[in-house]
Amino acid sequence: MKIDKRDFIKKVLSGAISGSLFLVFPLDTTGIEFQNGISPSDANVKLPEEIPEIRARQYDIHKQNFAFIVDITRCIGCGSCCVADKREYNVPDGNYRTWVERYIKDFDDQVYVDCPNGGLDGYQKPRTDIPLNARDTFFVPKLCNMCREAPCVQVCPVGATFTSPDGFILMDSDRCVGCAYCIQACPYSARFLNPITKTAEKCTWCYHRVRKGLLPACVEVCPTGARKFGSLNDENSEVYKILKGPGVLTVLKQSMGTLPTLYYMGQRLEVV
Amino acid sequence: MISKHSVRIILVVLSVVVMAGGGLLVKAQLIPKSFGLYGSYRADAIEEEAQKVVRHGTNKSCFECHPYEAKIHLQGDHKTISCEFCHSTYADHVSNGKRTAALPVKKGEEITTLCLRCHNTEIKARSTIVIKTVGMPDHLKQQNVKLTHTCNQCHHVHAPLKYINEAKKITGLMEEKP
Known part of the structure; x- marks a missing residue:
C-alpha cells in the first residue's frame, strides 16, 4: 500500500475527529427504553378515557388544574403502585419514582420507618427488630409532591426541570447535564440520577397518561383507592369533592414553604 | 485620503460589529427552539413528555x-385489582392490536406469596374496613385443611368467595363465619 505523509495525517485526523464526535454526542439510549409500549395513535388499542373531557377538547395547557390525593388510611402496603411504576417507565433497579414506607409508632412515641426495596416486593414479614409495644402502624405512599414553589426547579442551572403551565414539574432529559443539584434540593427525595441516561429522573404523575385521558399508572392499579387523581375542573371528580369537603388534608413538610399539590388524608404528625 | 485616526476608529467600529454579530449568531445557535415560550425552559419538552408511550392499559x-375472566373478575371481591399487577404489563402482551407474547400466570406457592402480600394479618398496618386478613398457618388449621394447601385450592383468585359461596349453597350451610 502506497500512502504519502499528507494523506496519512489527513486520515488519522479525520478518524480522530469523527471518533471524538461519538464521545460528544452519545448514542440515544432513552429511545430503547420506551420502544415496547402502546402507541397513542394506535386505533386497535382500546384505552377507555378515565379523566373526563381530556380527549373531547383541545388541551389548553393554561386552564388545567389537577390534584393528587393519597388516603393513607386505605393503603395496605401491597406495593402494586411501585410495581406498576417500575414497569411503566422501566425504572432501573435500586431507584424509585414512587415508593411505600412503613411507619410503626410505639407507646413511648418512638417512630420506626422502613422501606425494603421501595415496597416493590410488598411487605411480607412484620418487623422483628423493634420492641413489641406498637400502637400505630401504617403505610405512607410517597411520590413527587409537585410543589407550587419547587426547590428543584429553582436550583436547576440549565433549565432542564421546570413547572409546566398545567402545574406539573417535568424533566427535559435532553438539557439535563446530570449535576444532581435538584436531587439535593428536593426535600422529599423524589428524584434520582438514572444510571443509564445519567440524567435526573422523577415522578411526573404520569404526564403522558394524563394527557391521553388516562389515570397515572399507580392510581390505575391501586386496589383500595388509596391513591386518587383527577381534574379540579371537573366538579364530579372524587378529588374535587374531597378538596371541597370538610375533611382534613395535609401536605408533607409544610414548614418548608414548598406548597405541594399532593395532599394526604389521615396523615400522622410523625410523617415527614 | 483618510487620516490614520479615522482608520483606527473604523477598525474599532468594524470589530465591535463583527464580534457582536458573531456573538448573537452563536447565541441563536445555542438556545434551543421554543426556549422561553412559557419560562426559562424548552417548551417542546412538555410535548415530548406527553408523547411518551403508554405501557399500562386499563382493566377494560x-x-x-x-x-370469560372479565365476568368472574367483575363479580368478585377482587374487582378493584388491576389485571396487570399479577399478569404483567399490557404492552408486553399486545402490540398494534395483535398478541405478541404470553404473560406469566402465577402457580402454586407463588399464588400464596402473592395473596399474602395484601392479606397477611401479621402486618398490623392494614385497616379491617379496607381488607380481610388472615394469619398463616392459623387459617389453614381453622379450616381443617392440610398445611400444604395453597390459597387457590379453596379461593378462586379472581373472585375469592366464588367456590365458597357455591359450596354453601349446595350444602345449605348459609351461616357466615366471622
Whole structure:
C-alpha cells in the first residue's frame, strides 16, 4: 500500500475527529427504553378515557388544574403502585419514582420507618427488630409532591426541570447535564440520577397518561383507592369533592414553604 | 485620503460589529427552539413528555379479549385489582392490536406469596374496613385443611368467595363465619 505523509495525517485526523464526535454526542439510549409500549395513535388499542373531557377538547395547557390525593388510611402496603411504576417507565433497579414506607409508632412515641426495596416486593414479614409495644402502624405512599414553589426547579442551572403551565414539574432529559443539584434540593427525595441516561429522573404523575385521558399508572392499579387523581375542573371528580369537603388534608413538610399539590388524608404528625 | 485616526476608529467600529454579530449568531445557535415560550425552559419538552408511550392499559382493555375472566373478575371481591399487577404489563402482551407474547400466570406457592402480600394479618398496618386478613398457618388449621394447601385450592383468585359461596349453597350451610 502506497500512502504519502499528507494523506496519512489527513486520515488519522479525520478518524480522530469523527471518533471524538461519538464521545460528544452519545448514542440515544432513552429511545430503547420506551420502544415496547402502546402507541397513542394506535386505533386497535382500546384505552377507555378515565379523566373526563381530556380527549373531547383541545388541551389548553393554561386552564388545567389537577390534584393528587393519597388516603393513607386505605393503603395496605401491597406495593402494586411501585410495581406498576417500575414497569411503566422501566425504572432501573435500586431507584424509585414512587415508593411505600412503613411507619410503626410505639407507646413511648418512638417512630420506626422502613422501606425494603421501595415496597416493590410488598411487605411480607412484620418487623422483628423493634420492641413489641406498637400502637400505630401504617403505610405512607410517597411520590413527587409537585410543589407550587419547587426547590428543584429553582436550583436547576440549565433549565432542564421546570413547572409546566398545567402545574406539573417535568424533566427535559435532553438539557439535563446530570449535576444532581435538584436531587439535593428536593426535600422529599423524589428524584434520582438514572444510571443509564445519567440524567435526573422523577415522578411526573404520569404526564403522558394524563394527557391521553388516562389515570397515572399507580392510581390505575391501586386496589383500595388509596391513591386518587383527577381534574379540579371537573366538579364530579372524587378529588374535587374531597378538596371541597370538610375533611382534613395535609401536605408533607409544610414548614418548608414548598406548597405541594399532593395532599394526604389521615396523615400522622410523625410523617415527614 | 483618510487620516490614520479615522482608520483606527473604523477598525474599532468594524470589530465591535463583527464580534457582536458573531456573538448573537452563536447565541441563536445555542438556545434551543421554543426556549422561553412559557419560562426559562424548552417548551417542546412538555410535548415530548406527553408523547411518551403508554405501557399500562386499563382493566377494560384486558376485558376486550378476555370476556370469560372479565365476568368472574367483575363479580368478585377482587374487582378493584388491576389485571396487570399479577399478569404483567399490557404492552408486553399486545402490540398494534395483535398478541405478541404470553404473560406469566402465577402457580402454586407463588399464588400464596402473592395473596399474602395484601392479606397477611401479621402486618398490623392494614385497616379491617379496607381488607380481610388472615394469619398463616392459623387459617389453614381453622379450616381443617392440610398445611400444604395453597390459597387457590379453596379461593378462586379472581373472585375469592366464588367456590365458597357455591359450596354453601349446595350444602345449605348459609351461616357466615366471622
